[in-house]
Amino acid sequence: MNALPIDPPARLLMGPGPISAYPSVLTAMSAQLVGQYDPFMTSTMTETQALYRQVWATENDATFLVDSTSRGGIEAAMISLIRPGDRVLVPVFGRFGHLLAEIAERAMAEVHTIEVPWGQVFTPAAIEEAIVRVKPHLLGLVQGDTSTTMLQPLEDIGAICAKHGVLFYSDATASLGGNPFEADAWGLDAATAGLQKCLGGPSGSAPITLSERAVEIIRSRKKIEAGIREAGDEDAPDFVRSNYFDLGMILDYWGPRRLNHHTEATSMLYGARECARVLLGEGREAVRVRHELNGAAMLAGVRGLGLVVFGDVAHKMSNVVAVEIPDGVAGDAARQAMLDDFGIEIGTSFGPLHGRVWRIGTMGYNARKDAVLTTLAALEQVLRRFGATVPVGGGVDAALDVYTGHAEA
Amino acid sequence: MNALPIDPPARLLMGPGPISAYPSVLTAMSAQLVGQYDPFMTSTMTETQALYRQVWATENDATFLVDSTSRGGIEAAMISLIRPGDRVLVPVFGRFGHLLAEIAERAMAEVHTIEVPWGQVFTPAAIEEAIVRVKPHLLGLVQGDTSTTMLQPLEDIGAICAKHGVLFYSDATASLGGNPFEADAWGLDAATAGLQKCLGGPSGSAPITLSERAVEIIRSRKKIEAGIREAGDEDAPDFVRSNYFDLGMILDYWGPRRLNHHTEATSMLYGARECARVLLGEGREAVRVRHELNGAAMLAGVRGLGLVVFGDVAHKMSNVVAVEIPDGVAGDAARQAMLDDFGIEIGTSFGPLHGRVWRIGTMGYNARKDAVLTTLAALEQVLRRFGATVPVGGGVDAALDVYTGHAEA
Numbered sequence: 030m031n032a033l034p035i036d037p038p039a040r041l042l043m044g045p046g047p048i049s050a051y052p053s054v055l056t057a058m059s060a061q062l063v064g065q066y067d068p069f070m071t072s073t074m075t076e077t078q079a080l081y082r083q084v085w086a087t088e089n090d091a092t093f094l095v096d097s098t099s100r101g102g103i104e105a106a107m108i109s110l111i112r113p114g115d116r117v118l119v120p121v122f123g124r125f126g127h128l129l130a131e132i133a134e135r136a137m138a139e140v141h142t143i144e145v146p147w148g149q150v151f152t153p154a155a156i157e158e159a160i161v162r163v164k165p166h167l168l169g170l171v172q173g174d175t176s177t178t179m180l181q182p183l184e185d186i187g188a189i190c191a192k193h194g195v196l197f198y199s200d201a202t203a204s205l206g207g208n209p210f211e212a213d214a215w216g217l218d219a220a221t222a223g224l225q226k227c228l229g230g231p232s233g234s235a236p237i238t239l240s241e242r243a244v245e246i247i248r249s250r251k252k253i254e255a256g257i258r259e260a261g262d263e264d265a266p267d268f269v270r271s272n273y274f275d276l277g278m279i280l281d282y283w284g285p286r287r288l289n290h291h292t293e294a295t296s297m298l299y300g301a302r303e304c305a306r307v308l309l310g311e312g313r314e315a316v317r318v319r320h321e322l323n324g325a326a327m328l329a330g331v332r333g334l335g336l337v338v339f340g341d342v343a344h345k346m347s348n349v350v351a352v353e354i355p356d357g358v359a360g361d362a363a364r365q366a367m368l369d370d371f372g373i374e375i376g377t378s379f380g381p382l383h384g385r386v387w388r389i390g391t392m393g394y395n396a397r398k399d400a401v402l403t404t405l406a407a408l409e410q411v412l413r414r415f416g417a418t419v420p421v422g423g424g425v426d427a428a429l430d431v432y433t434g435h436a437e438a
Numbered sequence: 439m440n441a442l443p444i445d446p447p448a449r450l451l452m453g454p455g456p457i458s459a460y461p462s463v464l465t466a467m468s469a470q471l472v473g474q475y476d477p478f479m480t481s482t483m484t485e486t487q488a489l490y491r492q493v494w495a496t497e498n499d500a501t502f503l504v505d506s507t508s509r510g511g512i513e514a515a516m517i518s519l520i521r522p523g524d525r526v527l528v529p530v531f532g533r534f535g536h537l538l539a540e541i542a543e544r545a546m547a548e549v550h551t552i553e554v555p556w557g558q559v560f561t562p563a564a565i566e567e568a569i570v571r572v573k574p575h576l577l578g579l580v581q582g583d584t585s586t587t588m589l590q591p592l593e594d595i596g597a598i599c600a601k602h603g604v605l606f607y608s609d610a611t612a613s614l615g616g617n618p619f620e621a622d623a624w625g626l627d628a629a630t631a632g633l634q635k636c637l638g639g640p641s642g643s644a645p646i647t648l649s650e651r652a653v654e655i656i657r658s659r660k661k662i663e664a665g666i667r668e669a670g671d672e673d674a675p676d677f678v679r680s681n682y683f684d685l686g687m688i689l690d691y692w693g694p695r696r697l698n699h700h701t702e703a704t705s706m707l708y709g710a711r712e713c714a715r716v717l718l719g720e721g722r723e724a725v726r727v728r729h730e731l732n733g734a735a736m737l738a739g740v741r742g743l744g745l746v747v748f749g750d751v752a753h754k755m756s757n758v759v760a761v762e763i764p765d766g767v768a769g770d771a772a773r774q775a776m777l778d779d780f781g782i783e784i785g786t787s788f789g790p791l792h793g794r795v796w797r798i799g800t801m802g803y804n805a806r807k808d809a810v811l812t813t814l815a816a817l818e819q820v821l822r823r824f825g826a827t828v829p830v831g832g833g834v835d836a837a838l839d840v841y842t843g844h845a846e847a
Contacts, residue, residue: 032485032715035466035708038478042471047701050471057444058705059468062451062459062640064783069447076441096642097506097682098700104682127664132681135661225701231471233505233642233703254533254540270679272541273506273513289788291507292456292634294642296467296709299444306441374473379698 040368041395043404044376045175045349045388046203047225047232048395050300054230057303062295066287070295074283077298080305081236083313084205084228085220087212091239093283094301095274096294099202099223102235104132105274106198106219109247110167112267113137118165118195120144120151122181123174124379125200133169136270141165147177147381148340153185160193167196173204173346175226176379178339178388180208180346187216196243202226205236206308207320207348207392218243227320227348229393230304234297239276247277320347323396326428327389329436330405333427334412334419339386348392351378353385355417360384363415371407401428449777450804452813453785454584454758454797455612456634456641457804459709463639466712471704475696479704483692486707489714490645492722493614493637494629496621500648502692503710504683505703508611508632511644513541514683515607515628518656519576521676522546527574527604529553529560531590532583533788534609542578545679550574556586556790557749562594569602576605582613582755584635585788587748587797589617589755596625605652611635614645615717616729616757616801627652636729636757638802639713643706648685656686729756732805735837736798738845739814742836743821743828748795757801760787762794764826769793772824780816810837 042048063070074093082092095102107129111117117138119130122145133140141163145151160168168190173180183199190197198219201210206227212220218240224230239247252268252275253259269275273291281288308316324347331352332338339351354360360377364387367373376388391401405424412419430436451457472479483502491501504511516538520526526547528539531554542549550572554560569577577599582589592608599606607628610619615636621629627649633639648656661677661684662668678684682700690697717725733756740761741747748760763769769786773796776782785797800810814833821828839845 032489032711032718034462034715035469035482035711037469037472038476040470040472040476042473044473047471047474047704053443055468055470055705059464060444060446061449061464062456062634063446063449064451064453064777065456066786067447067449067777067783073444080441097510098703100700101506101510101682104680108680124663128681131661131663135677135679135681135684137679223701225471231703231705232701233706252540252544254536268544270544270546271513271517271683272537272544273510274680274682275544291509292632292641294507294640294706295456296464296640297642297703297706300705302441302444306443309441368473368476374476377475 039372041373041400041403043389043391043395043400044374045390046392048229048390048392050231051229051307051394053307054300054303057299058231058296060299065292071287073298073302074293077302077305078283080302080309081238083309084236084305085212085238086210086214087238089212089238089240091244091280093237093279094298095235095237095279096291096297097235098232099221099235101274102221102223102237103129103200105276106221106237107132107169108136108271108274109269109276110196110198110219110243111136111138114139115166116141116163117167117169118159118163119169120156120159122150122177122179123147123171124176125171125174129169129171129200148179150179150181150341150344153189156186157189160189160195165195167198169198172199172201172210173208175203175349175388176382178345178349178351179341180204180344183215191216204346206316207396208346209317212238224301224304227392228304228308230300234294234301236301244280251277320392320396323391323398323401324348324350326401326431327391329431330401330424330428331389333423334405334409335423348396349388349390351382351386351388354387355412358412358415358417360387363411366411366414367407373404373407398432448781450782450809450812452799452804452809453783454799455801457638457799457802459640460638460716460803462716463709463712466708467640467705469708474701480696482707482711483702486711486714487692489711489718490647492718493645493714494621494647495619495623496647498621498647498649500653500689502646502688503707504644504646504688505700505706506644507641508630508644510683511630511632511646512538512609514685515630515646516541516578517545517680517683518678518685519605519607519628519652520545520547523548524575525550525572526576526578527568527572528578529565529568531559531586531588532556532580533585534580534583538578538580538609557588559588559590559750559753562598565595566598569598569604574604576607578607581608581610581619582617584612584758584797585791587754587758587760588750589613589753592624600625613755615725616805617755618726621647633710633713636801637713638716639709643703643710645710653689660686729801729805732800732807732810733757733759735810735840736800738840739810739833739837740798742832743814743818744832757805758797758799760791760795760797763796764821767821767824767826769796772820775820775823776816782813782816807841
């Protein structure tokens with residue numbers, strides 16, 4: 030087998046993520062490695078923690094990275110905070126709510142779910158009612174569920190959780206950076222994300238932040254490896270059922286003790302640091318506004334092409350839109366033509382939406398006018414060739430109206 | 439906070455790993471991303487599987503990557519193969535044996551260990567005796583334990599396991615590439631590794647291979663996410679207690695069903711593929727011989743400097759040597775001088791060896807003559823400045839004798 034060096038085709042990734050990475054993130058990924066306890070390594074870890082405190086809007090000391098994809102970050106948060114038998118409440122408004130419930134089941138929690146139809150979100154009252162009924166140890170709530178494009182409002186949930194003594198955990202993988210997120214102001218005990226959406230990096234590192242209360246629970250469930258055990262170290266009886274995702278051990282590795290756990294994934298650390306650096310360099314608020322502008326332009330554009338937008342648009346994430354595949358158009362073949370003929374990727378869907386909608390993202394590096402307009406121009410051509418009736422120039426014109434301020438952004 | 443682009447200092451990493459990555463691996467890490475189901479992505483995944491089958495010397499269809507550091511690969515293998523209450527036998531000859539035992543404890547196994555003093559390995563007879571006594575479901579045996587530099591012979595263990603109906607799992611993170619490994623010929627049911635040692639890449643991806651028997655066990659413990667559940671799908675009662683590390687789900691993602699699980703860490707995939715490509719391009723046997731030659735040169739060199747080598751040298755990994763810190767030399771300060779004054783990293787140690795030995799690696803990209811000689815030249819200077827009596831040129835001369843064939847390689 031004579032494999033050649035990797036040489037990916039040119040792609041404009043306008044799906045629900047992963048999306049094309051910021052060029053400077055790719056450059057950072059190729060920086061040479063240093064040792065695990067090199068002063069440069071530990072200072073880069075500390076600096077990355079400080080950068081992500083700003084990204085999350087938190088003072089939480091326990092802000093760091095889990096060396097896994099975003100899904101591993103979710104599991105680390107849940108398995109470290111949930112003891113077998115603990116009651117967990119998961120409001121499900123799409124696929125990733127089901128995932129949180131499933132991960133809690135694997136952690137042997139007593140899992141309770143409430144559901145709204147795909148395309149909707151929960152009112153704070155509905156969540157509080159369920160909390161009162163279930164009396165959970167932890168509420169697990171996705172902020173942005175890419176499967177439906179919906180953004181669950183979180184700003185009132187922390188106070189409800191505090192009132193009822195419930196831990197509040199949210200996964201913001203799909204939303205962080207492109208939508209508001211205020212870890213401290215919203216009263217989060219734990220929040221997780223990934224790099225591959227609005228942060229504009231590759232999948233493979235999961236930023237996480239934990240409140241002091243969450244850290245206390247995690248610390249109370251300590252288990253120490255025999256190989257590095259010291260006098261006085263004792264295991265808790267309800268120790269975390271994972272070594273790799275035991276956030277207490279990961280904290281001791283990131284913290285001043287620098288107690289060896291995994292070998293930090295240096296290149297992913299470099300990439301994660303650069304994602305935060307790019308975001309904060311442009312400005313947290315500026316990045317969010319850019320996602321809103323480009324998301325609004327894409328929304329106007331797909332409507333200008335005559336496409337019907339799925340779900341409650343008032344509660345849509347800024348960075349992704351789902352559109353119904355027009356009657357008579359072969360959805361997968363049309364998506365394939367976008368990729369093969371234009372090098373542009375748009376997304377398919379899961380579960381109840383499979384075959385019904387396409388998902389189109391505008392995030393991170395690709396939350397850009399040229400990316401939006403190119404996608405709309407190509408989509409117009411493909412829709413027409415696949416038999417749909419489309420207004421000539423309708424997508425690009427509507428999007429340009431948003432950019433020039435002639436339409437509501 | 440005004441963070442600058444990442445700019446690591448020049449380092450020659452001659453510790454027990456991570457080591458400096460192959461330049462072409464770093465280049466691969468910076469290739470632009472493609473979508474998760476892009477034909478280029480799925481063909482790259484398939485190609486990477488084929489490359490790693492050659493690296494492992496296996497026909498196992500179930501050969502793929504876990505998106506975590508090597509420690510996560512260990513946990514994935516163990517948690518997927520061990521049911522709560524299963525008996526597990528771990529022969530411990532260093533820190534990573536303790537880690538396997540600890541991960542098995544977290545998986546709620548009934549864990550039995552046997553131990554030899556650090557610096558030794560087990561005879562096949564000692565392992566068989568323990569198997570007969572414990573009757574384990576699984577034997578977990580590290581091949582190379584970096585904490586002691588020892589290489590456990592595995593070639594006779596598979597037959598013993600087969601005879602007694604025991605699953606045979608080995609972690610080869612520290613050894614794979616630089617020492618013999620024959621997954622099929624040695625009867626392995628599961629084997630795991632990382633990129634950051636002899637494979638010459640960054641930590642963050644864990645190559646794994648599973649026998650058909652291992653896959654059957656994993657398949658029997660299936661749990662399907664509600665969000666992607668289809669008619670006829672049913673959970674096994676003893677489902678794997680992790681979603682992220684459920685190898686059955688990861689297999690369905692890598693296999694022809696391409697069932698969505700995590701979002702594959704694209705850059706780490708590119709890097710892992712390049713590590714295998716570099717190794718197979720040079721030749722599996724040639725790479726092993728290169729590690730043996732450079733390891734022998736380093737061994738001769740440190741002896742030529744008058745240092746005492748730790749442990750049973752006949753059972754040392756080719757790619758790392760532990761030397762006793764000479765009396766009167768401040769070990770950590772001397773190591774720091776190697777780093778600060780020469781940009782060369784050598785390793786400290788864990789547990790019973792902490793403060794007693796340094797560990798010096800020659801692996802992957804750094805299993806090179808110039809790296810070995812530069813390290814020995816610098817070490818001579820540092821030892822002298824820290825008060826040790828060292829033969830002038832003794833390290834470099836002895837190593838050069840190995841390279842020129844004037845000494846036993």
